[in-house]
Amino acid sequence: MECCGGHSYVDFIESPYFNKTNPVPLSCCTLRTKDPLNPVPTNKAECFKSANEQDTKPNVYLHTTNCTGALENWLSSKTVILVSVAFAVAILQLLGIVFACCLRKEILGGEKF
Template identity: 35%
Template sequence: MAVEGAMKCVKYLMFIFNFLFWVSGIALIVIGILVQTKLNGTLHITSVTASGAPIVIIIVGVVINFVAFFGCCGAWKENYCMVTTFAVLLILIFIVEIAAAIAGYIFKDQIREVFEKSFNDTMANYNKTGNAVNIDELQKQFRCCGSTSYRDWLTILNNTVPDSCCKNETQNCGKTPTPNKVYEEGCVNVINTWLKNNIVIVAGVALGIALFQLLGIIFACVLMKGIRSGYEVM
């Protein structure tokens, strides 16, 4: 009876785990859509790696929902095959995440290069439809101007800068740019610093998700053993 009680507890813990896992999948899909919208709405992204990152996030979210379905159904119906499928898929996701983390560390220096190229391309096409609004929003948000400094705009806009570069934005304030009137620091440095400051948070969340997944794998393996041994867990 003690063993049956333990298996019943594992069953419900796994069911709760999969519900939370499903919620995290929905969250990833939403984040991926928001990031994709932000990238396409802010910069002219030419790198497949950069533009594909949010798509990967969305795909992972969809896969997580698919895996959570197997976990919930397998736990509820005590189906050995479904629980095994859940465990295998969760292990594969865990391995992919580890590989992605390693790849992210290896290619972290290329992120700045990709962003700088994308920002410069957007600046060069500033007067084209949509680009002005997009880059203006970014400069306002991060309180920066140009790629490396506000002087980057002078050759593009005939010795003027966008009004979004002004510390106190008013109409045509960018026509007479001076260091005391506009943001001097370039957006590439500002956003690169912002990314570095927030990477610790991202790493912490990623570690938490990985540990959460390991817990799910353990629950699945224990439940698989219980089902295969023929114990009733209801």
């Protein structure tokens, strides 16, 4: 999604797992490859330098957008698909209930409940 952190990349700066030499995860930098197991930044030094400066302007080497907003944008762009899938699942559930009732009636030989 090309984003970093819940609010911004600054979320990582106060973390005990990161320091001045590694202020943000490599996934916060712009990457050459899309491999999540082996992220390769386009320019690691410039990315970390930008993170240490805490510059909030759009940056070529560092993703400055927050992931919360990016996720909301992605979900809103997929709303029609998500609602359609939920509706289809609901219809399948109702059909399953109807068929189960019909099967029960056949098994009991048409007897009433």
